[in-house]
Amino acid sequence: MSMSSETAQTANTPDADSTQFQPRSATRIITGRRSIRRFLPDDVPAETLRAILTDAARAPSGTNTQPWKVWSVTGAARNRVSQAVCAAALAGERFEEYPYMPSPLPEPYLSRKRQVGYALYELYGIARDDYPARTQAMLRNFEFFGAPVGLFFTMDRDLLHGSWLDCGMFMQNVMLLARDHGLETCPQQAWCEFGNVVHEAVGIPQSEILICGMAMGFADPDAPENKLVSDRIDLDEFATFLAT
Known part of the structure; x- marks a missing residue:
């Protein structure tokens, strides 16, 4: 079993006299990242958000096409899309923007x-067969887990697989830069299960495909669900090293 991010950071932090590997700030930012599922209501300064997105745009893209687009929702706009998708989810009006996993x-x-x-669910205190509570937990996705900032990432619908890679690298930059500003995030593909509702509520043209949503804000340090650190498989299970 792989170590948790906290354990990995402790193991890689040497004493003052040690010559072992010393993690740089980027290492700590990456290994400490997790999906936050309860945020404080504190506003994120507009200039901070703009700085994060500006710097994230240094992500690589094939032949510098820079295919990513971002739709930011706060305040009334955030509440409008949240209410619309929650209502659609309760009514079972699901419309997938694209297939995410095979079935x-x-x-x-x-x-x-x-x-x-x-x-x-265990951290939430929800039993596996408590379906009403599970439904309420699911709906919190569409409240951005209480975060004041919601982001929707799109690109032109006519673009192909390479541009999806580019957008993924841009999104990763957003998540890591947010941590550098004292913020946390939760990438949320769940919004794409109600893509038609998001398009209408936000005003995203159908010429753009909705790739993913994201909650951004200040993490609630006391929320039990924010203690979750998902496991990672060992390096040798996913990496092959060839020398000849």
């Missing part, structure tokens, strides 16, 4: 998905 999901991916789901 059925094969192993070992299914077990990993179930493991993190069960761990999260």
